[in-house]
Amino acid sequence: MKRYFEFSAILLLIFFCSRTYAGDLEIVLAPPQESAQAGKEVVFTLYFHNYIDAAITTEIAQKISCRIFTDHSSVMIDAFLLASEPEAKLKIRGKGFAKKQYGIKLPVYTSGTVRIEPVGIDTNPLTIQVSKAPSEEWGGQQVPLDDAATLVQSFLKDLSVYNPMYFLFGVDPGLEQSKFQFSFKYRLFNTEGFLAEKAPWVSGFHLGYTQRSIWDLKSESKPFDDTSYMPEVFYLLPKIEHGIDRISAFGIQGGFQHESNGKGGEDSRSTNYLYIRPVMGIHLFGPYHVKIAPKIYTYVENEDETNEDLDDYRGYFDLEAGVLNPEGIALNSHLFWGKEGGSIQLDLTYPMSQLLGKSLNVYLQAQYFSGYAETLLHYNERHDAFRLGFAIVR
Numbered sequence: 001m002k003r004y005f006e007f008s009a010i011l012l013l014i015f016f017c018s019r020t021y022a023g024d025l026e027i028v029l030a031p032p033q034e035s036a037q038a039g040k041e042v043v044f045t046l047y048f049h050n051y052i053d054a055a056i057t058t059e060i061a062q063k064i065s066c067r068i069f070t071d072h073s074s075v076m077i078d079a080f081l082l083a084s085e086p087e088a089k090l091k092i093r094g095k096g097f098a099k100k101q102y103g104i105k106l107p108v109y110t111s112g113t114v115r116i117e118p119v120g121i122d123t124n125p126l127t128i129q130v131s132k133a134p135s136e137e138w139g140g141q142q143v144p145l146d147d148a149a150t151l152v153q154s155f156l157k158d159l160s161v162y163n164p165m166y167f168l169f170g171v172d173p174g175l176e177q178s179k180f181q182f183s184f185k186y187r188l189f190n191t192e193g194f195l196a197e198k199a200p201w202v203s204g205f206h207l208g209y210t211q212r213s214i215w216d217l218k219s220e221s222k223p224f225d226d227t228s229y230m231p232e233v234f235y236l237l238p239k240i241e242h243g244i245d246r247i248s249a250f251g252i253q254g255g256f257q258h259e260s261n262g263k264g265g266e267d268s269r270s271t272n273y274l275y276i277r278p279v280m281g282i283h284l285f286g287p288y289h290v291k292i293a294p295k296i297y298t299y300v301e302n303e304d305e306t307n308e309d310l311d312d313y314r315g316y317f318d319l320e321a322g323v324l325n326p327e328g329i330a331l332n333s334h335l336f337w338g339k340e341g342g343s344i345q346l347d348l349t350y351p352m353s354q355l356l357g358k359s360l361n362v363y364l365q366a367q368y369f370s371g372y373a374e375t376l377l378h379y380n381e382r383h384d385a386f387r388l389g390f391a392i393v394r
Contacts, residue, residue, distance in 0.1 A: 024052045025092070026355055027123040029116075038133035039108035039141075043082070044116070044126060046100050053094040060090045061121070066104060069115040072146040076302060079104035079118070108133045108140070109147040112157070158187035161393045164208045164347070164364050168389035175218040176225070177385040179367075183210035183393070208232045208255075226377035232257035248289055249281030256300075261376045268308045269376035273297040293320040312339040313379050314374035328354065330394055336371065341382070343371020349394040363391040 016199045026049040036042045045192055050056045064079045079102040092098045106114070111132040117125040138151065150156055163183035170177030185208040196203060212226040234255025242250055256275065260270035275297035282290040295318040299311055315338035324330035329350045336343040349363040373379040 007162055025050060025056055025058060029118065029123045029126050031126055031128055035221065036106065036114075036128050036130045038106050038110045038130050039106045039137050040133075041103045042128070043101050043103050044079070046102065046121075046123070047097045048090065048100075050096050050098075052096060055091055055093050055096075057089055057091045060088055060100060062088070064102060064121060065119040067117045067119060068107065068110065069117070070107075070110050070147055071112060072150070075146045076119075077104055077107070102265065106130060106185050108138055109143040109151055111150070120296075134135050145209040158190070160185055160187075163393075164391060165393040166363075166367075166389060166391035168231060168365060168367055168387035170217070170385060171388050172384075172386040176216040177387065178215045178217045179213065179217065179387055183208070185209075196328040204235045204237055206234055206236055206255075208234060208257075212375075226261050226263075228259055228376055228377040230257055230259045246283050247280060248283045249279065249291075251279050253277045253279065257297075259376065263377070264308065267377060269303065269379070271302045271307065271310055271376075272300040274300055284323070287316060287325045289324055289326070291320070291322045291324065291332070294318070295320065307376065307379060310376075310379055312345075313341075314338055327351070332394070336373070338372065340372060340380075343369075343373065345369045345371075345374075347394070349391055352390070361392075363394050365389055365391045365394070 004068075009222040014119040014302040028047040028049065030045040030047055032042050032044050034043070048058065060081065062081050066079050068075050068077055082101045082103055090098055090100065104116070110130050112130065114281045115125055115127045116131045132151075143151065161183070162185040163181065165182045168178060169175060170179070175211055185206045187203060188205045188207060191200075191203045208231070210230040210232075211227065212230070214225040216223050216225050221326060232255050234253055234257075236251065236253045238251045240250050240252065255275060257273045257275065258270070259273070261268070263269070275295055277293055277295040278290070282292070284290055297316060297318075302308065302310060315336050317337070319335040320332065321335075322330060322332035324332070329348070330348075332347045334345040346368045348366045352360040352362050352364055355364075365388070367389075368385070372382055374383070374385075
């Protein structure tokens with residue numbers, strides 16, 4: 001029975017993890033059975049599959065060089081054949097399998113998702129999850145500066161992207177309509193520990209922050225025309241079970257958001273929202289998905305002296321809809337409708353890595369806006385703008 005399950009596991013690994021190589025021998029790299037920790041040895045297995053009827057004898061490397069990729073850096077480390085398997089050659093019967101195990105010591109600064117790519121062997125790469133090393137074990141190894149910063153951040157895993165982040169140059173009417181936005185969210189309660197066990201729902205509470213600016217790059221002093229500062233607190237239910245195959249994502253978010261432009265006097269603008277936002281992803285075909293996310297909101301303590309009629313221009317809903325290929329092109333839209341008319345924003349993005357051989361990690365972005373209230377300062381002035389630039393989150 002044990003042999004049957006092992007044979008079945010090998011077949012599954014080959015089917016899901018590998019690709020067919022030239023020649024009669026296929027080599028599959030399988031993940032470790034034990035959990036991985038930074039600074040400790042990880043044991044992985046190489047499976048050898050002989051396609052032909054005759055037996056094959058192959059050389060067994062005592063040492064395999066591997067490139068270890070973290071989120072920020074990469075390093076070459078050798079994996080060694082375990083001492084219990086010292087033979088230099090391996091004979092594989094016809095239509096049969098064989099395996100060898102290697103040990104590799106992970107750098108002390110690795111954590112999270114780590115990719116291992118053997119060098120000089122025609123096999124698949126391996127992606128594993130690595131737990132953080134205890135702080136008392138950090139010594140004795142030189143840590144890359146970009147990885148060192150993450151080692152001392154205990155809660156970095158709870159910080160993540162939120163709304164799109166981009167920098168766009170104004171094209172029409174001109175550089176005076178350049179625009180940028182950055183955004184992030186932070187999970188307030190840990191997904192592990194006592195509270196997570198007793199009340200796992202609390203992990204849905206988040207803080208969010210988005211900042212959007214219109215930057216006049218045409219004027220000599222390069223002033224900011226207006227900036228919207230948007231802190232918020234919200235609850236996110238990221239996955240609602242539904243049992244419908246074509247729906248690839250379904251969740252809901254609701255919260256309280258403040259928005260102001262940070263100015264005083266007659267130029268001061270501010271408002272607050274209570275909102276709810278269901279989000280649904282629908283698989284179309286191949287890699288393409290549709291995103292539908294209507295945001296419905298109401299105003300709370302809106303500033304009556306300087307923007308009392310903001311709702312007439314921004315309305316009470318933001319209908320977000322888009323079509324995207326996660327590895328390719330994406331078209332996203334926002335539609336607002338108020339008493340004074342409609343407003344629309346279209347964003348077209350494409351990963352530059354597809355154009356430059358994975359050398360540049362940004363999206364090429366084109367944006368078109370037509371309508372009201374893109375900024376709070378000029379919320380009641382209709383305008384059109386076309387922009388080109390790049391994004392790091394779309």
